[in-house]
Amino acid sequence: MKRRFSERLIKKYFLNNKYIAIKFSLFYLVIALVATVFINKLFFDPTSDINNGNVISFNFIFLFLFFTVIILFLILNYLQNVISKIDKSYKDLKNHEKDRLIPYEFALNNSFDEIFWFTIDAKIVYINDAACKSLGYKKEELLGKYLEVIDPNFTRESAIQVMFKIKNTPNFILETIQRKKNGDVFPVEVSGHSFNHQGQIYICAFGRDLTQRREINRQIKDINSQLQKSLDEKEILIKEVHHRVKNNMEIISSLLAMQLRRAKDDEIKYILKQSMSRINTMALVHEFLYLGENLAHINLQDYIVRLVQDIKELYISQNTDLTVDLHIDELIFSTNRCIQIGMILHELCVNALKYAFKEDRENLLCIHIKDLEENIHIKIRDNGDGIKDINSLYKSESIGMQLIHSIVEDQLDGTIEFINNNGLECNIIFSKKEENY
Template sequence: MIDVRKKIFDLKRIASKFSLIYVVIGVVGLISLDSLVSAYSINKNLEVQSPFIYGVFFIVFTGIILYLMISHMQNVIKNIDKAYKELKKKEKDRLAPYEFALDHSVDAIHWFTLDGKYIYVNEATCKMDGYSKEEFEELYLEDIDPNFTRETAITCMKDIEKTPNWRLESIHKRKDGSTYPVEVSGHAFTYNGKKYICAFARDMTKRIESRKKITNMNEELQKSVKEKEILLKEIHHRVKNNMEIISSLLNMQANKSDDLKFKEAMKESRSKIHAMALVHEFLYLGENLAYINVNEYIERLIDDITELYEFSNTQIDYDLNIDKLEFSINRCIQVGMLLHELCVNAFKYAFSEEKRNLLCVHMKLVEDEIHMKIRDNGEGLKDLTKLDKADSIGMQLIHSIVDFQLHGTINFKNNNGLECDIIFPQKEVK
């Protein structure tokens, strides 16, 4: 019995089933009524109450059938309505995080049709522009962005549709007529077979204010740096001038004395001072206040030493082979003092007027080390150990600079003259 009921009230083709049942009952009732009337016509012996009782029975039975049908349909409708409400609630619960994220987004979110009409905005858009969501449904892009017209708005939508990661900086107009700068990004998407445009707008007011502040700060910093550069250049210029004054005083003192050793000592002191003053001169004249071009500095230093120590008829050839390097102030002074001592020794002890003299200065960067070679074409030294034992100020200065300032090694050898090889790390050791 239960299986029969399930088959009858199965939702599949239920309308045709109920219609068929109703037709069958109606036909059966009509046949029975017809039989009753025929029997009465033939026999003239039918009880008076029979048609009435049969009619009542037929109506009651039909009513019961209709009740069952309508009751079942009501239950079906209730179930459908309940399922729809549950589905709607589930869908609402599922979309709740997305709606929350959209409405609480800092950026304004707009959905447009391809003709630039608003169909959706989030809460941030309403707060930024002053319109309600219902009012936005009547607006177009050009109503919010005064940079667009009806024609250019449609063109813009087409550009967004064709361009991945489309971006634009523009202006939006609020309901009260005020404007604010925005950065807009747009993307095309398809929903239910129809294309739409989703745009994200971000208020750039604070960013532009910050950008202006940073620009002003940078201008102030650049101005301050420029002033400090000028000040540093002036300091280097004054240091160089003060050293020149000291050199001149030493020269004046030497001219007042008849002692040749004293004059020579003053001359060497002036030369050392000039080697250091030359560093400050390069810093003053150069663009970089931290580093000095080594090539130019060494060439200038050797020219100055030559001018100070060259004999009237001395012929000197120079072999300068120096890599492009930049040294700090301290290292440049250290290398300058080394070159000064070694070159002065060559002028004093290796060069003469009777021959063609040669001075070689090589400086190469090999991996992370600097190899420096200074060689003359003099007679050299028979006993090189004397250089290590020498108590002259010049040799003490050379060893002090190489050992304790450059953290390198030094080696003297005879190679068609006296050759000095110095190796020290490229990176300065502090």
């Protein structure tokens, strides 16, 4: 018990830095007193006549030592207080810095991505928890190891080369593989950046496991393949529908042609010819959809060129000289809109061919379709004699004019104007935007 008490006493009072000033002062005093007594006995004779002087000298030395010990104690105590304050400030700063770094350490260790710090020779000096979990290693097993331990694509030389490449390449990205502790490999995407810390260059690399992403991409690719297959099948079916509609319209047109050949009355022949032409105008749209790559929209210019050519072949004799001036902006319209525009052009062109053009002169038909950003402007003009009563065109009861007014005003919600301009000119304006029904 006495031994244990003595050990606790020594640790408390002699090995504790808290009492270092007292310990050094007492130690100094004891040594000084022992030395003084020893010197006094060695150099001073007790039988000497100057014994009183020796006593005075000894008392002076004792007082000097006593005050020296006090001064030494004060100095050591002050220094100890200063050192304690410095030590406390250092610990407070260290604790504060540690508290400040806790969120960053938490973010690094709980990041979904692997995070590594490498030296310029590809030695691992930091690794986060996500990387250890992915690779199956403990941190101490990888710290101090080199890149090629976890990435079989690199050798000692190529690992150093890629570190320099990351250092000299902003936003460096690489797809490679990593090897787990059990030998399994998995694909990763690595992005790297260099930074300078305390005068030394480090490489910070972020690795993301691509296994899940590649599996998702594979599934998306399979889904897209199935969708494309289904889309191709539907495209074939839709084209077949357009082909059949076109064929059915041609059958109807052929039946009308048979009736046309048997008809005797010129008025009936003209009516049948007009009906055939109107059917052909609609059938032509389905033909473009069937032969084209786009099943929803048609290039208006291609459609109008073909439509005008068919109308000329049907209504113009070989003896009639006709020049067609076509200026059509690049416009893509739906099936419904093309049929609407086609029917309007058909009726206006047929009227011009019927009433304005003659065999004994040069005939001109102008068809201009302009894109006015928000609106479409259609102008059709012939070089005939024009018409005296323009207003009669707005009140005409003919099927053709009623069809034109119905389409422009009711379906296109547009305006139509007829004027005499070295012939009859028709201007139609309607919104470019198509309404969805």
